[in-house]
Every structure is written in C-alpha cells, then in structure tokens.
Amino acid sequence: MERFSNLLDDLYFTNSSRAKESILADYLRSAPDPDRGWALAAIGGTLTFDLFKRNLARTLMTERMDPELFALSYDYVGELSETIALAWPVSDNPKRLNRLPSLSEIINEFNSRGKLGIRDYLIELLDAMTPPQRWALLKLGTRGLRIGMSARSVKRTLANMKNVELDVIEELWHGVSPPYQELFEWIDDRAPMPDISKRLTYSPVMLAHPIDVEKDFSRIAPHSHQAEWKWDGIRVQIAANASDVKIFSRKGDDISHSFPDLVEAVDFDAVIDGELLISRDGEIGSFNDLQQRLNKKKPTKALVQKLPAHVIAYDILREGNTNLRPLPLSQRREALKTFIDPRDPGRFSLSRVLPFETHADLSALRQKAADTGGLMEGLMIKNLSSDYVSGRPKHAWYKWKCDPHLLDAVLMYAQRGHGKRSSYYSDYTFGLWAGDGQLLPIGKAYFGFTDEELKQLDTWIRNHKQQRFGPVQEVEKELVFEVAFDSAQTSSRHKSGYALRFPRISRIRWDKPAAEANQLEDLAQLVDRKRN
Amino acid sequence: MTDVSPESWMQVRPEGLYCKPADAFVDPHRPVGRAIVTHGHADHARSGHETVFATAETVAIMRTRYTDDAVTGAQPMTYGERKDLGNGVTLWLAPAGHILGSAQAVIEFGGRRIVISGDYKRHFDPTCAPFELVPCDVFVTEATFALPVFSHPPIEHEMAKLMRSMASLPDRTHLVGVYALGKCQRVMAALREAGYPHPFFLHGALVRLTQLYEGLGYDFGSWQEVSKIDRSDRDQFRGRVVLCPPSALADRWSRSLPDPLPIMASGWMQIRARARQRRAEMALIVSDHADWADLLETARETGAGDVWITHGRVEALEHALKQQGIRAKALDLVGREEEPE
Numbered sequence: 091m092e093r094f095s096n097l098l099d100d101l102y103f104t105n106s107s108r109a110k111e112s113i114l115a116d117y118l119r120s121a122p123d124p125d126r127g128w129a130l131a132a133i134g135g136t137l138t139f140d141l142f143k144r145n146l147a148r149t150l151m152t153e154r155m156d157p158e159l160f161a162l163s164y165d166y167v168g169e170l171s172e173t174i175a176l177a178w179p180v181s182d183n184p185k186r187l188n189r190l191p192s193l194s195e196i197i198n199e200f201n202s203r204g205k206l207g208i209r210d211y212l213i214e215l216l217d218a219m220t221p222p223q224r225w226a227l228l229k230l231g232t233r234g235l236r237i238g239m240s241a242r243s244v245k246r247t248l249a250n251m252k253n254v255e256l257d258v259i260e261e262l263w264h265g266v267s268p269p270y271q272e273l274f275e276w277i278d279d280r281a282p283m284p285d286i287s288k289r290l291t292y293s294p295v296m297l298a299h300p301i302d303v304e305k306d307f308s309r310i311a312p313h314s315h316q317a318e319w320k321w322d323g324i325r326v327q328i329a330a331n332a333s334d335v336k337i338f339s340r341k342g343d344d345i346s347h348s349f350p351d352l353v354e355a356v357d358f359d360a361v362i363d364g365e366l367l368i369s370r371d372g373e374i375g376s377f378n379d380l381q382q383r384l385n386k387k388k389p390t391k392a393l394v395q396k397l398p399a400h401v402i403a404y405d406i407l408r409e410g411n412t413n414l415r416p417l418p419l420s421q422r423r424e425a426l427k428t429f430i431d432p433r434d435p436g437r438f439s440l441s442r443v444l445p446f447e448t449h450a451d452l453s454a455l456r457q458k459a460a461d462t463g464g465l466m467e468g469l470m471i472k473n474l475s476s477d478y479v480s481g482r483p484k485h486a487w488y489k490w491k492c493d494p495h496l497l498d499a500v501l502m503y504a505q506r507g508h509g510k511r512s513s514y515y516s517d518y519t520f521g522l523w524a525g526d527g528q529l530l531p532i533g534k535a536y537f538g539f540t541d542e543e544l545k546q547l548d549t550w551i552r553n554h555k556q557q558r559f560g561p562v563q564e565v566e567k568e569l570v571f572e573v574a575f576d577s578a579q580t581s582s583r584h585k586s587g588y589a590l591r592f593p594r595i596s597r598i599r600w601d602k603p604a605a606e607a608n609q610l611e612d613l614a615q616l617v618d619r620k621r622n
Numbered sequence: 623m624t625d626v627s628p629e630s631w632m633q634v635r636p637e638g639l640y641c642k643p644a645d646a647f648v649d650p651h652r653p654v655g656r657a658i659v660t661h662g663h664a665d666h667a668r669s670g671h672e673t674v675f676a677t678a679e680t681v682a683i684m685r686t687r688y689t690d691d692a693v694t695g696a697q698p699m700t701y702g703e704r705k706d707l708g709n710g711v712t713l714w715l716a717p718a719g720h721i722l723g724s725a726q727a728v729i730e731f732g733g734r735r736i737v738i739s740g741d742y743k744r745h746f747d748p749t750c751a752p753f754e755l756v757p758c759d760v761f762v763t764e765a766t767f768a769l770p771v772f773s774h775p776p777i778e779h780e781m782a783k784l785m786r787s788m789a790s791l792p793d794r795t796h797l798v799g800v801y802a803l804g805k806c807q808r809v810m811a812a813l814r815e816a817g818y819p820h821p822f823f824l825h826g827a828l829v830r831l832t833q834l835y836e837g838l839g840y841d842f843g844s845w846q847e848v849s850k851i852d853r854s855d856r857d858q859f860r861g862r863v864v865l866c867p868p869s870a871l872a873d874r875w876s877r878s879l880p881d882p883l884p885i886m887a888s889g890w891m892q893i894r895a896r897a898r899q900r901r902a903e904m905a906l907i908v909s910d911h912a913d914w915a916d917l918l919e920t921a922r923e924t925g926a927g928d929v930w931i932t933h934g935r936v937e938a939l940e941h942a943l944k945q946q947g948i949r950a951k952a953l954d955l956v957g958r959e960e961e962p963e
C-alpha cells in the first residue's frame with residue numbers, strides 16, 4: 091500500500107502527461123502481480139466494485155468529530171476523502187499493525203468481509219496510515235481517483251511499455267479485466283496477446299454537438315438529415331452475443347445488474363445504441379421514475395414490475411458478425427428498423443423519425459418537445475450520410491435542446507463553496523412564495539454567474555445574515571434570482587413538493603422587490619401543463 | 623473607573639480595531655493618526671500613518687518595503703518596554719513568533735488586559751523571537767489555519783523531504799516558491815540546520831529583505847542573486863536550491879533555469895488542490911501561523927474568558943472555543959484578506 095500511495099502522490103503532483111506516463115510505467119514494470127493490476131484498474135477507472143460505501147467513511151468521521159467542525163472542514167477542503175484523510179482522529183487504542191497490508195491484500199480482505207467487518211477493517215487501516223495513505227485508500231475504496239491522468243494516457247503508457255500502437259491497446263482494453271494478469275503476461279513477453287474476440291466489449295458512443303442556429307441551420311435539409319426526439323433518459327449501449335448480454339452506460343460502466351428485466355428480454359446477437367427509460371403500458375415515464383432504478387445493485391422484483399425498463403433504439407452498430415458502423419446512417423436506420431420490428435414492443439421500440447420540410451417545422455417540433463414538461467429535452471438532428479464513429483465528429487449529429495423555463499425566486503440560504511470558492515458564499519438555496527405568504531425552498535444552484543457577481547453576492551450575503559445552521563447561512567428574504575431550469579417534477583422528498591432539473595441562476599434581479607417573485611402556484615401550473 | 627467592559631474601550635471601526643481611550647488603531651488598513659502595528663506583512667502594516675508604535679524590526683521592515691518617509695512618526699519599541707498612550711492606557715509588545723519583529727500588542731486599561739496576537743505561531747523558528755504567552759482577560763486571535771485538517775509537521779521533516787529530492791533528482795533545479803518576508807529566511811535557516819552546504823540562489827525580489835535580516839545579525843551562509851550569474855553558468859543550479867517569490871514559479875523567469883522542479887513552501891500546501899493551483903510539483907508544508915491544535919491550546923493557556931477572532935477560518939474556531947466554555951466571537955474586520963503564506 092505504501093508504494094501505491096507514493097505512486098498516486100507522484101502522479102498527482104506531476105504536471106506533464108509524458109512524465110506521468112513514465113512514472114506509471116516504472117511502477118507497472120516493477121510492482122508485483124496482482125498489485126500492479128489493481129493499481130492500473132484504480133487509475134484507469136475500471137474497478138467494478140467499491141471496497142466500502144462512501145457513506146461509511148463519512149459516518150465514521152461524524153462519529154469521531156464534532157459535526158459542525160467536520161462540515162466546515164469539508165466545505166473548506168472541498169473533497170471528502172482528503173478532509174477525512176487530514177482530519178481523521180486516531181482511535182484511543184489503535185490496533186498495531188506490523189506492516190501495512192499490500193494493495194491486493196487490502197482488496198481481498200474488504201471483499202471477504204461482511205458489513206461490520208468492513209467497518210472494523212477500515213478503522214484499523216485509517217488508524218495505521220499517514221494522511222496521503224488514507225487519501226489513497228479512500229479514493230481507491232470508493233473509486234474516486236482523479237489524478238489528472240486520462241484513460242487514453244493510461245492506455246498510451248501500456249502501448250509504450252509493449253512498444254505497440256495505441257489502437258492495439260484500445261481494442262484489447264474492454265476485453266480484459268482487473269487485475270489484468272493476462273495483459274501483463276503479454277506485455278512481459280511471457281504469453282501471447284489475449285484473445286478477446288468472443289468477449290462483449292463497450293465501444294465509445296457517438297455524440298452530438300449543440301446546434302448553432304445561425305451557422306448550422308443552413309446545412310440542414312430534409313433530404314440530407316433526419317430529426318428525432320431527444321428523450322430525457324440515459325444513453326445505453328446493449329451488447330449481446332449467443333452467451334452473454336451487457337448493458338453499458340455512456341461512460342462504459344457495466345450497468346446490466348440494475349436492469350435484469352431488460353437483460354432477460356435480449357435474445358439477439360448485436361450491438362444497439364439507444365435511450366433507456368421507464369415505460370408502463372406504452373407510456374414513457376419521467377426521469378424521476380428512472381432515477382429510482384439507477385445505481386441499484388439488485389433491484390427488488392416489486393420495483394422492476396412497478397418501473398419496467400424500456401429502450402428506444404436509435405442506432406445499430408453490429409448485427410451478428412457484420413460491423414455496421416462504416417455504413418451511412420440511412421442504411422443503418424433500415425437495418426435497425428428490420429431488427430427492432432420483431433422485438434417485444436414493451437421492451438424495445440424504434441426512435442421515431444420526425445417529418446419536416448422547413449426550419450419552421452423543426453422549431454415547431456422543438457416547441458412540442460418543450461410542452462412535454464421535461465419528458466423530452468429537445469430534438470436530435472442527424473446527417474443521413476454520417477457513419478458511426480466514437481466521439482463528437484463535426485456536423486454529423488446535432489442536438490437542439492428546448493429553451494429553459496424561467497422563474498423569479500427569492501434567495502433563502504447560502505453556503506460556502508468548495509475548494510477555490512471556499513472563501514465565498516457560492517451555493518444558493520432559493521424559494522417561491524406559498525399561498526400563506528411563506529417562502530418554500532424549491533432548489534439549489536451554484537453556477538450561472540460570473541466571478542464578479544460571485545463577489546457581489548458574497549458581500550450582499552455578509553451584510554444580510556440571519557441565523558446560521560451549521561454551515562448553512564440564512565439570509566434576509568430580499569434578493570431575487572431569475573432561475574433557469576430544464577423541467578420540474580413533483581417530488582415527495584422536497585418540502586415544496588417539487589424538484590427542478592438542472593437549476594441555474596440566469597440573472598440576479600438586484601432591482602426586483604422580493605414580494606414580486608413568483609408563487610409556488612406558478613410552478614404547479616407548469617408541472618400540471620405537462621400532465622394534461 | 624465607570625465602565626471598563628472590554629467592548630467599551632476596544633471597538634471595531636471601518637479602519638480596524640480601535641482603542642478608544644488611546645485613540646489608536648491596531649493594524650489599521652488605511653492611514654490613521656496613531657497605529658499600533660503587530661508585524662511587517664502587508665495586510666497588517668500599511669503606509670501613511672502619522673504615528674506608528676511597533677518593534678524596531680517591524681519599523682525597519684516597513685521602511686524597506688515602502689519608502690523611508692512612509693513611516694515618519696515611528697516609535698520603535700523593544701519587547702516588554704511599557705509605553706504610556708495617555709488616558710490611562712499602557713501598551714507593551716510581546717514576541718509572537720510569526721516573523722522577524724512580530725509582536726502581540728498588550729494593551730492595559732482600567733485594570734483589564736487585552737492581548738492582540740496579530741499573526742503568531744508556536745513552532746520553532748530561528749529567525750525570530752519565540753512566542754511568549756501573556757495571560758489576559760481578552761485574547762484577540764487570528765484563525766488563518768483554524769480547521770481540524772491543519773496540523774503542521776515539524777519543519778525538519780519538510781526540509782528532509784527537499785534534501786531527499788535533491789539527492790534523487792540531481793539534474794533538476796529545485797525552485798522553491800517562498801514569500802519574501804519571513805518564509806524565505808526561515809527556509810534558508812532550516813536548510814542550513816538540515817546540513818545544506820551550498821550557496822543559495824535568490825530571485826532579485828528576495829534580496830532586500832534578506833539583507834535587512836543580515837543587517838540585524840542573522841546569518842544564512844553564502845548566497846547569490848540569480849540575475850548576477852551568467853546564463854552560461856546556470857548549470858550549477860541543477861540539484862540545488864533556487865528561491866523565488868511564488869508568482870515566479872510558473873512565469874517566464876523560471877524558464878531561464880535548467881529543468882526546474884517547481885516547489886511551493888507554505889502552510890496551505892497541506893491541501894492538495896491548493897498545491898496544484900500553484901502548479902507545484904512538490905509541496906512543503908511550512909507555516910508561519912499556528913495550526914488548529916496550537917490555536918485552541920494557546921487560547922486556553924492565556925486564561926482569557928473572552929476570545930475575539932480577527933481573520934481566517936473564523937466560524938470553526940468560534941464554535942470550538944464556545945464548546946470549551948470560552949466566550950468567543952468574530953470581529954468581522956473589513957479589509958483583512960487571506961494572508962499570503
């Protein structure tokens with residue numbers, strides 16, 4: 091563990107990517123198996139399990155430290171793992187270890203223990219470690235390592251070690267898994283290259299550029315482009331062959347375990363690109379519905395039945411042994427149509443192509459999406475001749491999002507920001523007037539303003555303080571924000587009964603009297619409109 | 623004596639902390655008639671006051687930083703020397719252990735004593751007089767590092783790290799960013815104690831204050847100014863220490879050095895992101911302020927029933943002191959920025 095922690099420190103404090111790569115290569119050449127494989131997974135972001143829950147570390151800390159002091163420390167440091175690493179108070183009678191366990195010993199030990207055992211082991215290790223080692227452990231354990239090294243740079247390190255082109259590693263990468271023993275045997279020239287032809291792998295998806303109406307509209311025409319709805323779900327890639335099915339998130343995480351109902355419905359040998367949503371009896375559910383199914387290791391049967399998963403397919407990358415990526419979208423679309431047609435319509439549907447003749451038609455469609463109250467985010471407009479490539483090629487796919495909704499809300503509470511912003515009040519909670527003349531909070535935002543405005547707001551808050559609740563500063567209810575948000579939904583978790591999606595400050599209304607801010611009723615109408 | 627409650631004679635004014643019966647401000651941030659200046663750092667020692675009460679060293683620092691006539695009405699004092707400020711107010715200065723000449727202002731009036739610590743530290747520092755504990759009724763403290771995450775390691779530990787790095791990377795110029803007043807000289811002294819035998823190389827901005835220290839009897843061994851060394855001779859910097867102000871770590875000046883390794887020495891370096899902001903590739907935790915444990919311990923040791931907090935992580939210190947039954951409050955002084963440290 092000492093070596094891993096030193097490695098992370100060296101990488102963290104090194105500026106140039108070339109130097110980082112050479113530090114990593116030195117480590118990978120000299121560290122033993124399987125430690126180096128786990129280290130590679132931690133740095134490359136390919137670990138598939140947490141050693142402990144992020145919340146466990148936080149809980150242990152709050153048991154050991156005054157909650158307000160902890161909150162202030164966290165606010166200041168801006169990062170949970172580092173706060174704990176620095177402020178951890180060693181137990182009164184710490185268990186003495188002869189030596190720190192190795193990286194793989196730590197991983198095995200955590201994986202073999204139950205809930206209570208994990209707790210004890212984490213305390214034991216934190217007691218025995220220096221702050222940088224604690225930081226390494228907490229980052230490793232909750233898969234939060236960011237040491238300024240991209241996945242590409244990690245792969246380039248491996249390519250240089252083996253003296254092969256980066257493409258070779260790129261292709262292998264999603265077919266091998268931690269602790270990468272077979273990969274290192276090949277790099278060390280002790281074994282042939284791993285055969286991954288039968289393994290299901292993720293290929294990075296194709297992304298869209300936000301449309302620039304002024305410049306891009308002239309490129310778009312009905313004969314060369316197709317329009318589709320942009321749904322507010324999550325982008326998935328379903329990869330399947332005769333023996334296995336995998337559902338990957340947009341970042342390539344394997345999220346199959348969260349959607350057993352969908353996995354069961356897959357009976358094909360293909361790779362499909364689409365939007366995952368909830369659908370009951372043909373009716374698409376909101377993002378709120380979907381959220382209840384995300385990040386569940388093992389969803390209950392009841393939940394799966396109540397909120398069934400559905401995929402709106404918009405592209406096909408492979409069918410059987412045929413790679414369809416080099417074909418133009420128009421041909422892939424034909425293949426997709428034929429492919430989806432015989433599937434269970436409850437689980438799979440085809441993304442509709444929306445007819446349009448003029449740009450006015452497109453504007454009208456976008457308005458229609460806006461009127462769904464957040465179910466749809468806007469339009470996708472795709473060039474029919476575009477082949478399927480990873481990344482964000484120019485002028486191939488456009489997204490045209492709906493205009494945000496605007497409401498005038500009153501600032502109620504402020505909190506200090508994290509890291510660089512920790513000396514300013516930069517997190518704001520705002521509310522709307524309820525019928526009884528009370529303000530009810532509807533959301534929080536911490537961006538949408540310039541540095542100059544941040545300073546002005548900070549000064550205003552310092553001069554209008556009321557009570558303080560831990561790190562939360564209540565202010566006089568006098569300042570109005572124009573708040574922009576993509577959609578609003580009812581929510582039982584918020585006192586006001588509503589939750590906003592992507593709220594941000596669009597303007598500070600220094601001029602506007604607080605009494606003239608919007609009513610909660612205005613938000614209710616917005617939400618109702620979509621229901622009707 | 624009628625009302626001698628501390629708040630009645632020591633008040634917060636827009637200019638700074640104000641001792642009413644003596645008509646004098648402590649570390650005022652704009653020009654005033656009578657100023658008590660705790661130490662020479664810029665946000666405590668502004669120019670333009672009519673009369674300045676400070677240690678002789680602080681006056682000398684102010685004259686070096688500003689112009690000679692920026693401090694016309696100086697009243698240099700030695701530690702422990704009592705000065706009658708009139709109206710029954712007595713002032714004396716006690717060492718604060720922060721930087722050369724730094725003092726706690728001890729103000730007595732109506733049988734009460736208020737100690738204004740200025741910035742202070744309790745760790746060992748051969749470049750200034752060590753902190754002296756003064757029992758008092760009201761202790762006015764800083765709170766620069768007042769969070770439980772701050773625990774400053776001994777400076778020897780950090781210098782050993784630097785010495786190890788020079789041994790393992792003998793081809794790289796070890797470029798250490800330090801503030802010109804206090805930090806620079808403390809790092810040089812600590813490196814000498816760690817056995818560093820070579821001359822130091824100094825950025826021009828560090829020269830005048832270092833010479834001031836030398837004039838007052840401090841010895842840092844031999845050093846040379848970087849700009850006086852010919853470009854063709856600069857290979858001698860490899861594996862050696864070059865000191866510069868933090869702003870020079872990443873600017874064009876540093877590109878004239880052979881393969882520089884940017885290093886930052888400051889109390890903030892305990893926080894990773896802070897170190898990265900400076901693009902430092904090595905972080906030395908060297909602080910001239912008290913850490914969390916020392917702030918709490920010192921406030922307790924003074925026996926003060928009231929602790930007033932001037933600047934820094936005010937809320938945390940206030941909260942922790944209140945939990946210990948000490949009446950603590952934040953002073954909300956204007957114009958006190960985060961000290962470059």
Ligand SMILES: [Zn+2]
Pocket residue numbers: 661663720741961
């Ligand atoms: Zn200072």
